[in-house]
Amino acid sequence: MATGDSVSMNVDAAQLHWFPDRAGISAAGWLRRPYVPARLDSGRGPGIHVLMIEDDGSIAEMYRLQLEHDGYKVTVATTGELAFSTLTGSAPDIVLLDLLLPDQSGFEVLAALNERFPNHPPVVILSNYGEPSMIDRGRALGAVEYLVKSRVTPGDISGQIPSWVERGRRGPQES
Secondary structure (H helix, E strand, O other): OOOOOOOOOOOOHHHHEEEEEEEEEHHHHHHOOOOOHHHHOOOOOOOOOOEEOOOHHHHHHHHHHHHOOOOEEEEEEEHHHHHHHHHHHHHOOOEEEEEEEEOOOOHHHHHHHHOOOOOOOOOEEEOOOOOHHHHHHHHOOOOEEEEEEHHHOOHHHHHHHHHHHHHHHHHOOOO
């Protein structure tokens, strides 16, 4: 705001923190009382553990914030090998998988999941690639859904997770 404006801000813009469905919360207020969104009690996400395999920190953080806001437990793995370690140590209910990873492709991760963890949770591919051949390949490897990142929001993903988990609980999907 320019000097001399009749309206002054009580909170420095640098002290604002973004939370889903909030314009901003001042750091002073946020540090005194924890932010607990009303939707956590909605029953939509509790009990569902999401493993997100994504190497882009800003994308992973954006999704993690939304999903945790909606009540999901979220684990982020930045490589395929970290994802396998996570799968060995815990049992997520769903996997959100990027295709471009630093150690191997998402397709390689999905093929290895099929081999190493035959009863793995449902996998949803979230990619920047939307070519039909890639979508077909992802589905052929067993992904329950293939989504292009630029065409969906974290809120869209969050809303679909329960149905994808349910599809996964019903058993292997036919290609």
